[in-house]
Amino acid sequence: MTAVVEARGLGRTLALEPPVLLVADASFSIMAGSFTSIIGPSGCGKSSLLYLLGLLDRPTQGQLLVDGQDVTGLGGDARARIRLERFGFVFQFHFLLPELTALENVMLPMRRLGRLGNAAVRERAMSLLGDLALGEKVDRLPGQLSGGERQRVAIARALANDPAVILADEPTGSLDSVNSERVLATLHQLAREQARAVICVTHDSSIAASADTCIRMLDGRVVAMG
Amino acid sequence: MSGRLGLLAGLAAKQVAMRRRQTLVAVSGVAVGVGFFLAVSAMMIGSQADFIRTLIDAAPHIIISDELRSPPPQPGAVAYTGGAIAIRHQKARTEARGLKDWQEILRAVDEVPGAIGSPSLTGGLTLRLGGREEAIALIGVEPDIESKVSTVEDNLRVGRLRDLQTVPGGLIVGEDLAQRMGLQVGDVVGATTAGGARTLRIVGLFKKGRGQLSSASGYVLLREAQSVLGRPFVVNRIGVKLVDPYQSQEVAGRLEKRFGYKAESWQERSADFLSLLVTRNVIMYSVVSAILLVASFGIYTVVSTSVADKVRDIAILRSIGFSEGDLQLVFVIEGVALALIGVVLGWMLGYGLMAILGSLRFPIAGEDQTLPLDRSARQYAVAAAASLLSAVVAAWLPARKASRVDPVDILRSAA
Numbered sequence: 001m002t003a004v005v006e007a008r009g010l011g012r013t014l015a016l017e018p019p020v021l022l023v024a025d026a027s028f029s030i031m032a033g034s035f036t037s038i039i040g041p042s043g044c045g046k047s048s049l050l051y052l053l054g055l056l057d058r059p060t061q062g063q064l065l066v067d068g069q070d071v072t073g074l075g076g077d078a079r080a081r082i083r084l085e086r087f088g089f090v091f092q093f094h095f096l097l098p099e100l101t102a103l104e105n106v107m108l109p110m111r112r113l114g115r116l117g118n119a120a121v122r123e124r125a126m127s128l129l130g131d132l133a134l135g136e137k138v139d140r141l142p143g144q145l146s147g148g149e150r151q152r153v154a155i156a157r158a159l160a161n162d163p164a165v166i167l168a169d170e171p172t173g174s175l176d177s178v179n180s181e182r183v184l185a186t187l188h189q190l191a192r193e194q195a196r197a198v199i200c201v202t203h204d205s206s207i208a209a210s211a212d213t214c215i216r217m218l219d220g221r222v223v224a225m226g
Numbered sequence: 227m228s229g230r231l232g233l234l235a236g237l238a239a240k241q242v243a244m245r246r247r248q249t250l251v252a253v254s255g256v257a258v259g260v261g262f263f264l265a266v267s268a269m270m271i272g273s274q275a276d277f278i279r280t281l282i283d284a285a286p287h288i289i290i291s292d293e294l295r296s297p298p299p300q301p302g303a304v305a306y307t308g309g310a311i312a313i314r315h316q317k318a319r320t321e322a323r324g325l326k327d328w329q330e331i332l333r334a335v336d337e338v339p340g341a342i343g344s345p346s347l348t349g350g351l352t353l354r355l356g357g358r359e360e361a362i363a364l365i366g367v368e369p370d371i372e373s374k375v376s377t378v379e380d381n382l383r384v385g386r387l388r389d390l391q392t393v394p395g396g397l398i399v400g401e402d403l404a405q406r407m408g409l410q411v412g413d414v415v416g417a418t419t420a421g422g423a424r425t426l427r428i429v430g431l432f433k434k435g436r437g438q439l440s441s442a443s444g445y446v447l448l449r450e451a452q453s454v455l456g457r458p459f460v461v462n463r464i465g466v467k468l469v470d471p472y473q474s475q476e477v478a479g480r481l482e483k484r485f486g487y488k489a490e491s492w493q494e495r496s497a498d499f500l501s502l503l504v505t506r507n508v509i510m511y512s513v514v515s516a517i518l519l520v521a522s523f524g525i526y527t528v529v530s531t532s533v534a535d536k537v538r539d540i541a542i543l544r545s546i547g548f549s550e551g552d553l554q555l556v557f558v559i560e561g562v563a564l565a566l567i568g569v570v571l572g573w574m575l576g577y578g579l580m581a582i583l584g585s586l587r588f589p590i591a592g593e594d595q596t597l598p599l600d601r602s603a604r605q606y607a608v609a610a611a612a613s614l615l616s617a618v619v620a621a622w623l624p625a626r627k628a629s630r631v632d633p634v635d636i637l638r639s640a641a
């Protein structure tokens with residue numbers, strides 16, 4: 001079984017004066033159906049690593065493989081395509097488009113991919129939101145939703161194109177404990193029941209404890225895995 | 227692909243809908259630009275067409291005269307080309323001027339479909355009445371043909387060109403000249419040339435204020451002119467009218483090449499005036515382009531503030547999997563959409579302005595004149611194309627910034 005995402009000596013240095021090291025020499029494999037957490041103190045490079053894994057940023061060292069293929073040297077359009085088809089992002093702050101309703105936000109990635117017809121896109125968006133208990137609120141703008149609801153809309157949008165990998169950056173960071181539980185349970189469910197790879201950056205040690213794999217970072221380096 | 231465009235256009239439409247006030251400013255900028263472009267160019271092109279029509283109609287389209295542009299080469303020089311001998315200071319034969327093969331030239335003119343050639347003889351003559359003397363250019367024509375070739379007939383106040391045929395020794399002069407000499411229709415006037423003297427009878431008058439025609443010309447029958455000027459059977463000018471005046475240069479060139487006589491087209495005759503029109507057009511198009519350019523500044527402003535306000539959304543869309551090109555396109559579409567709305571409103575404004583301009587009446591020379599306007603659809607298309615083109619450029623510049631937004635920078639600073 002090949003890894004969905006594989007890092008081989010992955011590193012990222014900002015070409016500032018002096019150079020800033022964000023991530024150095026990260027090597028690991030992420031398997032389908034696994035829940036991986038990335039933990040470490042603030043500023044150690046967790047988000048930076050996640051951006052590299054999600055093809056939002058380009059590594060300055062090492063290689064990145066997605067579905068066994070080297071994507072390190074790909075151009076912007078090809079990388080955008082992989083993000084669209086294979087990845088779903090969930091951030092600490094919900095990051096929804098404020099002018100679009102919950103439903104329209106969820107439909108966006110599907111419409112860009114263009115594989116489904118309009119009716120099918122709508123139906124799938126409705127069902128994704130329904131699964132996350134948002135069936136009643138599909139036509140609300142993000143401003144008319146609570147923090148937890150927004151984060152669930154963001155998860156629904158991340159799932160829209162049936163991605164292989166969910167990348168979450170402190171998804172519960174701005175939520176209360178009840179909503180945190182709920183979001184987390186959803187992410188675990190995605191890994192276990194739908195065989196997606198979930199990579200979750202977190203400060204929360206209980207989340208880390210519940211993960212299949214935990215990547216511990218310090219000063220840009222992976223210091224422990226297990 | 228059309229699905230993608232539709233999606234991006236939908237996102238752009240949200241932008242347009244969101245910033246009502248700015249949109250209004252940018253759109254009205256384009257609308258005013260397009261409206262005035264239409265009004266100004268309608269006047270400029272309309273009046274130009276009017277000028278040119280006057281130019282074309284003022285005289286025959288081509289005038290073949292008994293002049294040579296360059297003297298014919300000496301037979302000696304032709305026979306011994308490249309010889310060591312150059313012939314200089316030769317004594318040329320003083321020919322009786324006139325178009326030698328004028329009947330053949332007329333036949334050649336007739337071969338051009340729809341073309342009419344009118345032969346005439348022009349010469350100097352002195353009119354004498356009582357103690358007064360006036361030197362005029364006497365022009366002998368065939369009235370039936372001449373009236374088809376030139377607008378001389380239209381310039382008559384009294385009488386018709388035809389009357390020359392019915393009254394023996396009939397003469398038509400201008401009102402200005404008639405006034406100076408105290409002549410009236412029916413009067414008999416003495417005419418003196420180098421050849422001799424005789425009398426002519428006034429049968430018609432040209433309108434006042436028509437320059438040479440009304441102050442120093444006299445029209446008689448061709449036969450009459452030939453006999454008065456003592457040059458029987460001579461014709462020294464052929465006026466040609468064509469169906470398509472824009473063929474004049476080509477036809478003139480052909481005739482000149484064939485017969486050697488100078489054949490001057492109306493374009494050549496009014497070359498300096500036509501070049502003036504070119505200058506005028508350059509000025510007009512610079513002014514109008516400046517208007518359209520300024521209009522596109524509004525679009526630039528709207529799109530660049532849009533981009534600046536939307537970096538967060540740009541980062542979101544990039545993380546979802548929209549490409550750099552997608553985002554650039556969203557903002558270009560936004561700019562073009564503004565321009566499109568502006569163009570449509572501008573068309574209406576321009577139409578209205580032209581309607582107002584067209585309804586104005588100017589009393590000139592006792593007649594109510596309207597502004598000559600060019601209201602062709604072509605101008606609408608030109609205005610639209612120019613504004614859309616400048617809108618694409620004006621939107622594309624800031625839209626490039628949208629594609630350069632690094633999502634990581636935004637995500638980091640938002641966290």
Ligand SMILES: Nc1ncnc2c1ncn2[C@@H]1O[C@H](COP(=O)(O)OP(=O)(O)OP(=O)(O)O)[C@@H](O)[C@H]1O
Nearest residue numbers: 014020021022041042043044045046047048049638
């Ligand atoms: N543009 C930049 N210039 C200088 N340093 C930067 C820049 N961007 C990031 N850094 C530094 O890189 C390091 C890694 O940042 P990153 O956001 O990955 O940390 P993190 O582990 O996600 O922290 P947190 O838990 O607070 O989110 C930080 O120390 C940060 O200050």
Ligand SMILES: [Mg+2]
Nearest residue numbers: 046047048641
């Ligand atoms: Mg972080």
